[in-house]
Amino acid sequence: MKNFLLIIAALFWTYNGSAQPSDFKNVWEHAPLHVPNEPSTDAPLMGNGDIGMCVGFERGTLRYYLTKNDFWRLQSKAEHLSGPRVCGYVDVKMKSFADATFRAEQSLMDGKTECTLRQNDCKVKASSWVAATENLITVTLTALEAPVEVELELNAPQNEAALVEKGESGGTAYLTRSFIRETDIPTMIAFAVRTTAADCKKVTLHPGEPVTLFIAFESKFKQKNPLKHVLKEVRNMNLTAMERLWEAHNVWWKSYWDQSSFTIGDRVLMKAYYQGLYTMGACSRDKKFPPALFGWVTTDKPTWNGDYHLNYNFYAPFYGLYGANRIEQATGQETPLLDFMPRGRWYAKQVTQTRGILYPVGIGPLGVEVTRDFPVLTDNGYTEEGDVEAGGLFYKQRSHALFGTVNMAQHWRHTYDLSYGKRIYPYVLAIADFWEDFLIFEDGQYQIYGDAENEKSGFSKNPGMSIALLKNALELAIELSKELKRDEYRQAKWQDIITHLRELPTWERKGKRFLRGAEEDERGRQVAGVSFSMIYPANGVTLDSDSALLVTGLNTVDAIQQWQHHNATSSFYPAAVRVGYAPEKIIEELRKYAIHTYPNGFQLDNPHGIENSCTVANTLNEMACMSVGNKIRLFTVWPKAVDASFEKIRTWGAFLVSASFKSGTVCGVTVFSEKGRSCTVVNPWKGKTVLLVRNGKPDKQLQGEELTFPTSVNETIVLKPL
Numbered sequence: 001m002k003n004f005l006l007i008i009a010a011l012f013w014t015y016n017g018s019a020q021p022s023d024f025k026n027v028w029e030h031a032p033l034h035v036p037n038e039p040s041t042d043a044p045l046m047g048n049g050d051i052g053m054c055v056g057f058e059r060g061t062l063r064y065y066l067t068k069n070d071f072w073r074l075q076s077k078a079e080h081l082s083g084p085r086v087c088g089y090v091d092v093k094m095k096s097f098a099d100a101t102f103r104a105e106q107s108l109m110d111g112k113t114e115c116t117l118r119q120n121d122c123k124v125k126a127s128s129w130v131a132a133t134e135n136l137i138t139v140t141l142t143a144l145e146a147p148v149e150v151e152l153e154l155n156a157p158q159n160e161a162a163l164v165e166k167g168e169s170g171g172t173a174y175l176t177r178s179f180i181r182e183t184d185i186p187t188m189i190a191f192a193v194r195t196t197a198a199d200c201k202k203v204t205l206h207p208g209e210p211v212t213l214f215i216a217f218e219s220k221f222k223q224k225n226p227l228k229h230v231l232k233e234v235r236n237m238n239l240t241a242m243e244r245l246w247e248a249h250n251v252w253w254k255s256y257w258d259q260s261s262f263t264i265g266d267r268v269l270m271k272a273y274y275q276g277l278y279t280m281g282a283c284s285r286d287k288k289f290p291p292a293l294f295g296w297v298t299t300d301k302p303t304w305n306g307d308y309h310l311n312y313n314f315y316a317p318f319y320g321l322y323g324a325n326r327i328e329q330a331t332g333q334e335t336p337l338l339d340f341m342p343r344g345r346w347y348a349k350q351v352t353q354t355r356g357i358l359y360p361v362g363i364g365p366l367g368v369e370v371t372r373d374f375p376v377l378t379d380n381g382y383t384e385e386g387d388v389e390a391g392g393l394f395y396k397q398r399s400h401a402l403f404g405t406v407n408m409a410q411h412w413r414h415t416y417d418l419s420y421g422k423r424i425y426p427y428v429l430a431i432a433d434f435w436e437d438f439l440i441f442e443d444g445q446y447q448i449y450g451d452a453e454n455e456k457s458g459f460s461k462n463p464g465m466s467i468a469l470l471k472n473a474l475e476l477a478i479e480l481s482k483e484l485k486r487d488e489y490r491q492a493k494w495q496d497i498i499t500h501l502r503e504l505p506t507w508e509r510k511g512k513r514f515l516r517g518a519e520e521d522e523r524g525r526q527v528a529g530v531s532f533s534m535i536y537p538a539n540g541v542t543l544d545s546d547s548a549l550l551v552t553g554l555n556t557v558d559a560i561q562q563w564q565h566h567n568a569t570s571s572f573y574p575a576a577v578r579v580g581y582a583p584e585k586i587i588e589e590l591r592k593y594a595i596h597t598y599p600n601g602f603q604l605d606n607p608h609g610i611e612n613s614c615t616v617a618n619t620l621n622e623m624a625c626m627s628v629g630n631k632i633r634l635f636t637v638w639p640k641a642v643d644a645s646f647e648k649i650r651t652w653g654a655f656l657v658s659a660s661f662k663s664g665t666v667c668g669v670t671v672f673s674e675k676g677r678s679c680t681v682v683n684p685w686k687g688k689t690v691l692l693v694r695n696g697k698p699d700k701q702l703q704g705e706e707l708t709f710p711t712s713v714n715e716t717i718v719l720k721p722l
Contacts, residue, residue: 022107024109044599048133052066053066057100062115063092065089067296072085072368076370077372078374083364084294090154093152110249110250110253115128122146132253133248142211148204152173152200164177173192192216193214193234260648261646272597272617279295279600310400313608313611316568322414327650331411333411337359343367345357357401396455398466405427405473413630416674416675425484444500448466453517461520464518465533467504474495504541513551536574543633553575556579578622594616625659634682655671656671656674670717672716681707702719
């Protein structure tokens with residue numbers, strides 16, 4: 001990070017017993033204008049799930065970076081020949097502000113961001129927001145103390161592969177940017193800017209007379225003629241239309257925050273909880289183009305090509321959305337995986353001589369392969385001989401496509417949406433095809449050879465993560481087959497694999513047993529080391545596991561202590577919850593984790609973009625309301641001295657659950673059933689009889705360690721201890 005940039009995170013918080021997103025703001029004292037390689041790590045971020053914007057300031061230029069989920073250079077080639085691209089910039093230039101101070105405040109409630117620039121006696125405020133319901137942006141510039149001369153410019157990065165056209169039409173400035181030459185799929189973006197002043201290039205700001213910029217942009221994927229569309233959009237904008245847009249914007253965000261809530265008396269954790277959900281609300285809503293590694297793009301050369309990185313990074317931001325009941329933001333994550341199936345079948349046939357699908361480590365949208373023909377033996381020597389097979393970059397892993405079933409299973413089990421089940425079933429079936437062929441039946445067990453647990457870990461026998469992922473995927477295949485009434489004859493084979501699949505690899509040291517990455521390496525040597533990758537999100541170890549395996553999982557979490565790391569921390573925290581690790585320790589470390597961020601919530605020194613966005617929300621939700629295995633556990637892994645409450649956490653079985661924890665006791669338990677499935681709640685009042693109240697009327701009394709009861713569609717159940 002450049003030395004002249006000093007980032008100061010500040011939290012404004014008012015706790016009244018029920019913290020809301022409106023209680024929190026992000027604050028920057030400086031923000032970067034040019035961010036090398038790793039976009040948007042320390043800038044104010046705004047967006048509506050399709051378009052996005054972030055802000056930087058330097059030497060008199062206030063720059064608004066425009067980004068869009070579907071604007072990529074689409075060519076199946078590595079080395080930055082494919083990947084998401086920045087749409088362009090709107091530069092607000094103030095020559096008299098070359099040495100100005102900068103401050104930005106952003107509300108998590110609605111994303112509205114106010115930048116304040118001060119140069120001696122001159123002060124300018126720039127208030128901006130990305131409309132939640134339209135691909136429109138407003139930026140309102142106000143001089144607060146003296147007139148200020150402003151020049152507006154539309155720009156884009158220098159890139160020989162890009163075709164750029166700039167111009168003016170009827171007082172509206174516009175810019176188009178295209179990637180057409182040497183691409184598999186041409187792309188084009190257009191944006192236009194009009195102001196409430198007479199000129200769209202030079203404006204004089206007078207105190208008390210704000211000038212508003214209306215910005216519209218769109219891609220050729222959404223509009224046949226994007227330039228014509230955006231010119232029309234901004235010409236239709238005025239201050240009255242902006243007020244209506246602002247009202248719709250706030251209605252959308254209010255509805256978004258109403259999907260679920262969580263309350264704990266800790267301002268750091270509450271801010272981080274809502275920050276992550278804000279981030280995903282702002283960058284994920286396009287059903288065909290989900291956000292890639294960074295969510296927002298400020299450069300044409302993002303690290304790792306800014307791709308959909310399939311050995312966990314692409315999947316991680318979505319882990320927490322299902323429990324948090326943000327299904328709209330989660331929907332579409334599966335689209336690039338489905339689009340890549342033809343190429344995946346080709347790789348399975350060419351590389352492993354199997355049916356089904358085999359995916360490389362990095363893909364893009366619409367079937368594009370961002371890592372194809374990756375150079376071997378690069379300068380840093382990271383990619384070596386054997387990592388690239390048939391032109392695909394695999395790093396010897398066979399689990400990239402298999403990992404894709406994790407969020408599919410989460411989505412299905414949290415919603416039981418039949419249309420979604422039909423959509424993903426061909427993919428899940430292709431996964432089953434691959435592993436039926438790839439597995440080796442040996443010594444009465446199904447075993448895995450020639451797979452790697454992690455990239456660069458080398459070929460191995462029985463990698464634990466693949467074993468856990470495969471069991472989870474085949475269980476999903478059976479569920480879908482039953483619900484959709486398809487391929488019932490294959491269920492016996494899948495169940496046989498689940499039953500006889502090799503157990504998770506473990507090893508013993510100093511009298512304790514731990515999970516390890518794999519049994520043997522490619523030379524037949526025992527693999528040492530400790531690995532938690534099979535616990536979460538693959539559901540390989542849970543509180544329902546046999547006692548020996550559960551203790552092994554606890555030992556593993558305790559040995560690793562990966563509370564702060566640049567890889568897979570998004571999995572480590574919920575993994576600790578899943579095995580019942582000390583809740584006081586989890587909360588303590590989670591708080592440190594929540595502090596260790598830039599003002600926008602991105603983890604410091606973590607180069608992987610949005611992958612950690614919902615780690616805090618996911619962990620707290622799992623601690624308070626865990627539902628893996630179709631059993632709802634309330635505050636099972638929760639500090640006894642900490643009061644908390646939540647509303648409408650979504651669980652397996654398509655239930656929306658609300659409950660509180662006060663003075664060490666669970667109370668206020670409500671279960672809303674969307675699909676009318678049977679519900680099981682682990683009795684939160686151990687040894688007590690529980691009264692079931694159905695739609696406001698006492699129904700029956702339940703006893704035992706687990707409370708199982710039928711439900712009807714759209715029925716509300718209340719549980720009360722007697």
